[in-house]
Structure formats: C-alpha cells, structure tokens
Amino acid sequence: MIKHLTFLSLLFYSLSACSQSDISMKKDSLKLDTEQLPINPAGELDTITLGAGCFWCVEAVFQRLQGVVSVESGYSNGHKVNPTYKEVCTGTTGHAEVAQIVYKPAQISLASILEVFWASHDPTQLNRQGNDVGTQYRSGIYYRNDYQKALAEQTKQLADASGIWSKPIVTEIVELENYTKAENYHQNYFNDNTRQPYCSVVIAPKVEKVKKLFKDKLKEEYIND
Numbered sequence: 001m002i003k004h005l006t007f008l009s010l011l012f013y014s015l016s017a018c019s020q021s022d023i024s025m026k027k028d029s030l031k032l033d034t035e036q037l038p039i040n041p042a043g044e045l046d047t048i049t050l051g052a053g054c055f056w057c058v059e060a061v062f063q064r065l066q067g068v069v070s071v072e073s074g075y076s077n078g079h080k081v082n083p084t085y086k087e088v089c090t091g092t093t094g095h096a097e098v099a100q101i102v103y104k105p106a107q108i109s110l111a112s113i114l115e116v117f118w119a120s121h122d123p124t125q126l127n128r129q130g131n132d133v134g135t136q137y138r139s140g141i142y143y144r145n146d147y148q149k150a151l152a153e154q155t156k157q158l159a160d161a162s163g164i165w166s167k168p169i170v171t172e173i174v175e176l177e178n179y180t181k182a183e184n185y186h187q188n189y190f191n192d193n194t195r196q197p198y199c200s201v202v203i204a205p206k207v208e209k210v211k212k213l214f215k216d217k218l219k220e221e222y223i224n225d
Contacts, residue, residue: 045069046105048113048148049076049176051096051140052121053129056199058099060190060207061120064222065214067108072100073182073189076142082180091134098142100179110148112217114155117141120210123159124167139169142176149173 052058055073062071075088078095088095103113121129123139141152152173160169190203211218 044104044106045102046110047100047102047144048110049074049098049100049142049144049179050113050117051076051098051138051142052117052123053097053137053139054132055097055099055182055186056189057203057206058097058120059188060203061116061210062099062101062113063188063191064207064211064219065103065108065113065116065217066219067104067106068113068219069102069104071102073186074098074100074180075136075182076179077140077174077177079178081178085183085186088136089134091136095136095178095180096138096140096142097136097182098140098179100181108217110151111155114141114152116210116214116217118155118159119213120206122165123156123169123171124165126170139171141171141173142179143173144176149175 050058050062059071059073062068074097075083075093075095076098078088078093080087080093080095083093083095087093088097101113121139125139127133127135127138129137129139141148141156143149143152156169156171156173190199190207193199194204211222215223
C-alpha cells in the first residue's frame, strides 16, 4: 500500500504541454492520508493512462522517469472505435490524446507518477493546453481500478487546495474506455525528432524544466543528457 505522498510538487506559471512558456515552481509538503484507500492491486507491472495536452509532450516527460517501462501515445474515452489522428484532431470523436504509462510499482509509485502529472501541465485549463485548443487536449486521469480512482481524486483535492493555481482544477477523473494506440509515427516522437522545430522549441524546454524539478526520479541516462 502506498502510505504517503510526500512533497507533492506543484508548479505553475502558464505551463502548457504543447506551448512554449515559463515555469515558476512552488514546492509544498502535502501528505496523503491513504488509510481509507484500498490496497494497491498492482503486481510487478501496472498501467495508468494520463491526458495532459499533446501526447508527444506527455510521452517525453514520462519516458524519463525511473521505473517507467514504456510509454505509448494513444486516444481514449471517445465514442468512435479505432479513430485516426486526423479524426481526433477534428474534436468530433470525443477522444483525448493520452499517454499510456507502464511502470514498476516497486520502483516508482502511482503517487509519484501523479506528482509529476500535476506538475507538468496546467490542470485548470478546460479543453486546452496553451495554444492547443480542443477537447482532445483536455486534462484527464483515466483509471483502471478503484485504487487508481481513489488516489487520483485525493491528489486532485490536495492540488486544488494548495493555492498554486488561481482557478479551480478541471481535470476529469474517469474510467478508461475505448483506448486506441496512436499511429506509429506518433510513438517515441520527441526522441526520434529532437531537431524538428516543434520538438526543439516547444517540447525540449518543457522536458528540461521537469527534469530539474524531478532529478531524483530520473533514469540515470537522462540526468546529465
């Protein structure tokens, strides 16, 4: 069972998943009371699906964390089966761009993953992140079981009460439905396209600033890269 979420790091000043912006950081010591939460049912591996704007950015951030085995870009919680990127971009399929994160609970807790999640985007922006506008860019935690749901809701309450943001958090916390893996060219996008203008101008600064905040959570190869 996860006992605590210590030092829930919530940062923000117009941080968006897919727009260039500055970050100001505030670090609070917030302790989760997890006595009422069910025992974590996760085994050797667990999976959580998160939406925080453009999935290229979300993928790049979580690929760099210790204990994360894989990150897959995809679409979830829409009404069309097997949508294409072009269809999702119209905003008519109801899907969110998401990253499906497979991790080892023995090495990184779900609490730590959610700590990075809240810190790496603006959860008060409704149906957008920065210049990316549309329901496909909404903030969301898409849970698979009661444990994930409970922890997501409690961390959301802590984040909302922290005073970091002047507006209320609008992140949706709903059960994962109708997930589809994104096209192959979306996978590992930042790592494969670092010199592409969008990657160098938008994603790279975001990744670097998140790395500075969570240096203790980084895989060794990313600490000084």
